[in-house]
Amino acid sequence: MLPPTPSHDQATRLLQQRGASITPARVRVLQLLLAADAAMSHQSLQQAASASGQPFDKVTLYRVLDWLVAQGLVHSVTGHDRVRRFSPMHAHATHAHFECNDCGRLFCLRGTLPFARPEIPKGFQPDRLDITVHGRCADCAASSH
Amino acid sequence: MLPPTPSHDQATRLLQQRGASITPARVRVLQLLLAADAAMSHQSLQQAASASGQPFDKVTLYRVLDWLVAQGLVHSVTGHDRVRRFSPMHAHATHAHFECNDCGRLFCLRGTLPFARPEIPKGFQPDRLDITVHGRCADCAASSH
């Protein structure tokens, strides 16, 4: 069991603000996401959890993630490998992602962008803009040659 | 069997330019994609094919699509529903997509955007920029109320 750490407290606080049930699964998932430096897949979350001695049930994990997304605490992005990856929602308007062609990992890029909205056909209701840079991450670029 | 139509000719011509084997499956898939007004999923291609009386084998279809992507004739985008959708690659530098939150359909938006690249961390090698607008397409917006 993870002792009260800053990230544990932060996770708990975020959940309390929502007035939602504080369950161990929610706290742990949020904690892991807050501590990660890149978006985490379902699989990597399961591994991280079982590495620390208490595995999640996979269904619980899916449901916690769905719930966190619905609460707006976390957002999910589906990469080209068809795997969903999750990262905490930081309150910034539009932010870009970097998706690695080799390992598939997904990073959030800081820095707001001038968003010249593309022309939208009549009748379409735009809602949100996603910008993704594809390429190779530092690790993969370094390891290949 | 589809008679020689403009789209059939266009498809054949594109394949010939590549110096690749002209097989019926390739011609038909490319033809369907060229005729479509939105990106097509594997499923919708299969349906379109069997509606016209000669269904594709699903594996063949996957392989044809992979091949077309590898040839640079077609590009694929994975939506939030984890389904890949394919559309012919028109030779324009950067182009944006519109993904419908409701029906999941994906449209190509015309109009190039002058875009300031977001800051990329050290060591990362950017390659391509994807811009996707999320929202509701005209059909879904109209049908809901």
Added chain:
DNA sequence: CCTCGAATGCAACCAGGTTGCGTCTGGTGG
């Protein structure tokens, strides 16, 4: 301490996509 709706865990299930392998065929050299 009790109660109840919400959260959890298990097992079975589903869909998109992939692999292995034997058969067929487009296109080329003879």
Added chain:
DNA sequence: CCACCAGACGCAACCTGGTTGCATTCGAGG
């Protein structure tokens, strides 16, 4: 025009990320 063969095709089995149904447990308000 024919024979040949790499590459394309078709079938079946398989893999993986994700979902559903249902019985059990738990958090938190009374």
